[in-house]
Amino acid sequence: MKKTCLAMMTVSLLFAISLLTACNKKENTEQSTNTTSEQQAAPAGAATPIDPATAAKVSGTVKFDGTAPKPAKIDMSQDPGCKGPNEAEAVVVEGGNLANVFVYVKDGLGSRTFDVPNDAVVLDQSGCKYHPHVLGVMAGQTVEIKNDDPTTHNIHPTPKDNREWNESQPPQAAPLQKNFAREEIMLPVKCNQHPWMKMYINVVKNPFFAVTDKSGKYEIKGLPPGDYTIAFVHEKLGEQDQKVTVAAKDTKTVDQTFKAGGM
Amino acid sequence: MPEQPIPERDPIVSKSYAAHYLIATLLLIATLFWALWDEAWGQRPWKAFQEQWKDRYSAFLNTSKSKSAASEKDVEKNPEYTTLYAAWKKASDDSAAQARQAREKLDDASARLLAVQSVFTDRRAYVNALTYEIETTSSSSSKASRRKDLQAYENEQATVVYPDGTRKKYNFHELEETYNQIRDQRTKLSLELGDVLKPVTAAKTKLDEYLSDHMVDLTPAQIDGLKKKTSDWDPTIVQINVAEANIVDRCESCHMGAREPLKITPASMTEKGQKKPDEYAQALVSHPEPELLKIHDPEKFGCSPCHQGNGRATTSVAKAHGNYEHWLWPLFPKENAQAGCQNCHAADMVLASNDVQFQTLNDGKDLFRQKGCMGCHRYEGYDKEPEDVNSVGQQIKQIETQKKENIKETAYLMKQADTATTNEEANQLNDKAVALRVANSKLDGRLQQLDFQSHSLMQDMKKVGPNLKDIRLKLTKNWIPVWLKKPTDFRPTTKMPNFRLTDHQIQAISAYIWQSGFTDALPKQKPGNAARGKELFETRGCMACHSMEHDQLEGGTFAANLTRVGEKANYDYLARWIHNARERTRPYCPYEKKDIGPEDYAKKGLPYKFDLDHSQCPNDGHELQVQNMTVMPSLRLSLEDAQDIATYLMSQKKQEPSAYAEASFMDDPALKEEGKKWVRHYGCAGCHEISGFEDEGRIGTELTFEGSKPIERLDFALFTEAAQRGGKDGEPIKNSENLARLPDGPAKTPWYDHKGFFEHKLAEPNVYDQGLVKGETEALRMPNVHLTKEQVLDLTTFLMGSEETSLPVSYQYKPGDARHDIQEGWWIVKKYNCMGCHQFIPGQKTILMGLKQYADNQEQLPPKLLTEGARVDPEWLRKFLSNPALSTTDTNRNGVRPYLKVRMPTFSFSDNELRKLVRFFQALSQQPMPYIPEQVPVLTAKENDMARSLFSSTAAPCLKCHATGDPSHDKIATAPNFLLAKERLKPDWVERWITDPQAISPGTSMPSGLFKQQNNQWVFAGPTPPTFQGYDGDHRKLLTDYIFQLTPEEQHRVAGSMGRARAAMQPAGQHKASRKQTASSIGASTSLGGGGSR
């Protein structure tokens, strides 16, 4: 009993500290995930020196092979507070390019550790949808959750390896500050009041990750030279890995294609 | 013989023995030293352990201290700490001057007291002595003279030299007074000092408390304490001595770390440069479950009652662990350590400490029941209903005799009274007669209870295997012999074990069973829709117990794997079974030992109707067995649903039933008699209901105390030697499949112990027949239960712990309070596999949680029951458990959570089981029984308005998720209707629930953070409706009270006001067709869960 109590206290303590630190940087929140990763590359050097001079860049496009399924229509009529585009975001394909694929360096960094950036990553709820739909974050990094809707949401992540929680956020409530301690890919987050609301958080231990945009593009910067396994993960289509060797100051293009059958 | 030359000097006289003596003496001295060394060191290997402990633990403490110091720094950075620190600092600064002054005064007073005291005590002694003489002198003259002496002495002036050098003279009385004065003064001063210092100590205590509360580990100061303790340690025997239980355990003489407050692992005790933790590092660790030690205080329980071993012995590791030939209780090996729990907790089905389950033992207990071990082996507590039925029957007989005697006695007494000589005597006799009649009436009440009891017990009796009386109605005939040959070939996960039957035995057995089965006609069932059946099968919760294997095995192993059920089953029977598995073909009368048919009912002119309410035998009025003895419940499906599922299941096959070879021998009456012999020989009736074997006893050994059987009584047969010696030829199991069942693989070391015996027996039950020449009826009968490695380990642990305990009764876990209710409840929870759907212990995984369809859809999982007893009214719970639909007409749904596709089944619990279950849930949540409902205050109109506005505000849209009874809304609801709350819930629980539901049911859809604490009140966290202006009451309480007073009309009104006019105006068509609700809700679910499922 006592032990768990103590553990809980430390967790809450850590949480409180992270809250404090996150509060300082509130202005900085409007960032796409791509840029976050870019920024994180620099502080990473502090933990394990990565010479920015030799840092390489990996980028590419993720394609979808086959006919994209028609996005399901969502009936939002049950809550008058929900307005906006009502299409499911499970597989978003535009011109053969697949969005919302989480790309990260899965293997090859060895035992390097990286500093956790102080900036919070923002998860916004508006139009009874999550923005972004797929989010990348470093373990321990603060996620700031906002509610821009005139209705109450509840944020309910259902992780496998992290602690589960479920908190309500009434309209105009203060943003929630949360973080995840352990690595976990495609950690589902949902709102119990709006069953269609769903997003995925990806928690990784390094700053080398990105999420493809509508045009299927991604970019990972600041990689030190080496051999890596890069993983492409999609919520429905699963994971695909690719090995890549990066030389100093390299600019590699790594493309990936998901097949329709994966569903 | 050649004459030897005669020596010059007489050898006898001249021979010197000096050298002999020298050597002998030296040897003697050496031996003495050896004996001393042996006593001091040779017999005390623990000294070496303690030396190592001092070295290694000190080193470990040094490293943990630096860690602790770092975390202390972190805590100290905390603003709260800084405030407290500042407060302490300020207090101590403030009081410093005052304190110094007070201390000086105190010191001065003490010195003066001392000065007076030294003179005073001396004089007082003289006065006392004189007084004594006065008291004891007899002559009055000498008394008088002594008195005078005393007087003179008391008046003498004594000089006191004060510390400041002043001298003062006092007579005795003045001296006494001065002494008392100064003493009182000093007391006052020291109190004053205490007052001055009080705020400082208080602040300091607060500061220290804060530190130790906020440190995960020990504080550096605490670690320093440990370091000092360690370095000051003198090697000595550490022992726990409890005379009451004859426990003398010196285990901690070597296992020095066992009770240390820090977590010590072998790695942390490994010396630098060592690769692997050595013997010392392994021994010096802390106890892996410190929580357990809190419940089982080592000062009372010692070590050996749980771990066994020879607690007294300190001469060698082997001796201390009891690993030698003549010690009856050797240490349980690490992997079987939980066997120790069984010693006292044999009656507990589930062992959990601090919500952590003891999985190995719990699984062992489960397996023993699930695999039907108790069908052949008696084990105290398992499957005890048949025994209870017997004892109840006996009690009934006894009471009946008693009653008869009483009646006789009454008549006799009354007769005597009539002829009594005096009225007094007559009255006395009459009184006695009256008392006896009252006694008889009480006995009648008792009889009634016993009748209920036996009714309950009949209902509670279950068999592990199916009822084979129905075999002709249920099964494909030709499939039966194939199944008997080797059940695992057909269904690898079946509970049916592999008997080693010859073809002839198979033929005989199947012939007997077939020919003794019922031949009644079954109602024909309409064919159903397989696709819908599949849907229902996967969503109604069938898979909490049953499994299906397409790509991989999915579902529970509690009941059968249905992958190939289509090959063996009869559709008509299957549909009926799914509709209500408890429905018997014919009731059985245990009194007549006969299956009762319609003809028996017809004879008495009764309708052929039998169920739990019609359970009396038409022939003799005795209690009938009216249900199938299966734990399979009724899911309250409509007949069409059952037909759909049955159709789906019938499609599950790998080959056509017609592909099985014709088994015409099953109709051969000649084989029947022989078959009966084999059915009896193999104890089939232990698990199955078979005609002619209803009262068959168990064929195996009783296992209740199997673990304490002397090893000589375990028959290793030809492998005794091999087991004792181990080595490469020590492993008797040759079959690779069975070999894989051994938890540690093929034996390398000697395995002549209980563990070795059980493991080998379980892995290959006939292993000890190997090499023996035996007749077919003499060979070991135990079938191969095809266990996995882990299961063998679990069961071995269970059996090893099944010992006759030598501990006094006060040590055994035989609670008489609510904990007993918990014990009893777990048996039922396990019996019906409640844990397949519900979570009872945090972290416990249910079968359903593991299913794919719930991975993204957890709100569709059955509710967690972590605090069920605190949540619901026990009376309501009883009603719910006996009828989960909460309705007698509209039963094809869940009573509380109609939005769940998974169905809470009707288990037809007996009154007995209902009582136990309700008590169990209450006890599990520490709720008192009986429950007296809390009175909810009636809200004023204003409060009602406020509560309503909160209840319906967009910030707390309760009715968005909670069902309202409006079908169009309820199809998207994910929480129960508030109208149920009044009868169902406990108000205090509701308050806790709406504050932090995650703490009560982790992962629930109900969000936390709705309320926040403000001025010792819980207020709504979101924007409060304007009506709350100026309200300073507790919002949480208000809302709860409102919910408990909610009427259907109010709810309807609120729902309507929440912009659900459209929903409310839905065509009434859907409303009335409640029977169709299943279909519609399924339809809804597909569109709804579209994102997630399948």
Next chain:
Amino acid sequence: MADENNPNSTNGKNGGKVGLLEKVKAGVKEHIQGLKTDIPAKAKEQIEGLKDPTKTQVYTSIFRHKHDDTPRNRALGVLSNVFLHLHPAKINRDAVRYSYTWGMGGMTFYLFIVLTYTGVLLMFYYHPSKVQAFRDVLYLEHDVPFGKILRNMHRWAAHLMVIGVWLHMFRVFLTGSYKKPREFNWNIGVLLLVFTLLLSFTGYLLPDDQLGFWAVTVGTNMARATPLLGHEGPFGSMLGMTPYNDVRFGLLGGSIVDANALLRSYIWHCIGIPIVASILMIVHFWRVRKDGGISGPAPVMLEAEADKPRRGPKAAGE
């Protein structure tokens, strides 16, 4: 008190006898002078005396004879010692040869002493009750300082003693030492053999473990079959012997080996048999002396002298 101690001082005041004071002073002076010479002289004397401790009164009170290496003193050394006077002052010159005597009698006696001593110590820790007995042995083994070696020594000395007795008997037979005039002493010896075995046997049960229990069960089961007195023995049942009144019941104090048997065993082992055996031992040793010391090594006798008086050949031999 003070008055009595120094009468001079009070008198002096009263009488004013100054001369007396002077006298006392002189006397004290003289005695102090005396101290200077007397004490060193006495000390010297004392040291001289200690140089030869055999002359001190303490020594001579213990050893009643001088210790000069004279035949007389040697003889007295043996004769005046209660322990050694079992021996004669002088013995046959060859009787000191180990190859002849094997020393088994002496060793057996020594072992008996060891057993008595260790046995007494063991009795401190042992309770002959069913509940305690086994625990006490465990306690001895694990708790008592030197308890283990104590028990081991008792056990092994007992075994050694049995072997010693056998070998002693063997030797006595081989040297024909039972022959006239030592027939009776041989019989005593046979009885001692029996008592040695009984001592060992009664001790076997005392740890109350499986080994002792079954050994004693097997041993006493034979008593069941005692002719006439055992219920399974010939004619036993005819005489009304049952398991509850036969000789075995008498031995065990019950029909099975149980608490009573343990107690009986204990009392026989610790009191009964040792007393009887000690008495027999005393007789045995006494008879050795009285029958003319140990038998040999005697001069060999020739066939022709077989029927002549025993002393004959010896005279001829000189």
Next chain:
Amino acid sequence: MDWRQLWEICSAPDNVPIVGLIPLLAFYIYLAWRQAHANDVLIAQLETDPALAKTHHRKTWPFKPGWQKEVHVWPFLLRIEFLAAIIVTIVLMVWSITLNAPLEEPANPNLTMNPAKAPWYFLGLQEMLVYFDPWIAGVVMPTLIIVGLMAIPYIDTNPLGSGYYTWKQRKFSISTFLFGFIILWVAMIIIGTFIRGPGWQWFWPGQTWDHNRLIYEVNRDLPDIFGITSNVAKAIFGGIVVIGYYLLGGFLVYSLFRRYMGKDFKRMSLLQFSIVQFFLLTMVALPLKMALRLLWHIKYVWITPWFNV
């Protein structure tokens, strides 16, 4: 060859004394034999040379006139006794340090030990249980042993060999004693310890003690072999055989004595001779009975309603 089994038996703490006894006995027999032989040589020499016999000091040890014929006990004997005591102490202590006295499970009347053995010094008697009924093996025999031992001085009429080792002068008595001690006592103990395994079955040294071993053995009674079925006839037949054995044996002993030990025979009274005869025949009866049992599986010779022999 099962060395482990052998080691297990030999190293069982309570068997160690027996293991020690064997070399000890061998050593002392050798010691006695050496001296007996020397004495016999001396006797032979003296018998052929009566002149020397008159002057010789008659011991094999050297002797010179002038040497003391008797020596002081102090120190010449006592120094040896003390030395012996020290050595015994050393041996005992070393033994006690290195080998623990056995302590098995607490006594449990419900759990029979297999084999349940008596203390090692009684194993000879326990072995006899195989061949005789308990009343003989357990009661009669020990009594006879004690009585027989006590009778020895009174029936040994040979005046020679008193006080010195000899073989020639006491061939009969020594061989009888050796037979009794070595064969009937020590050998039985060794059989009981090393040969008798679970179920008191015969296991050769090095054979594994298999608790499951079953042996087919039909034990018959002697009268059965002769086809005697009636109980009375059996009793009479057995009685005749046993009495006949003693009568015939007695006669045989008588003739042997007369033939080879005329002088001894002459010195004996009738009672002495009958006692010698009886004990001798009884002693010989043991191996005979053993042979009957082990080789021909004959259990009883004489069967009566009251006792069997």
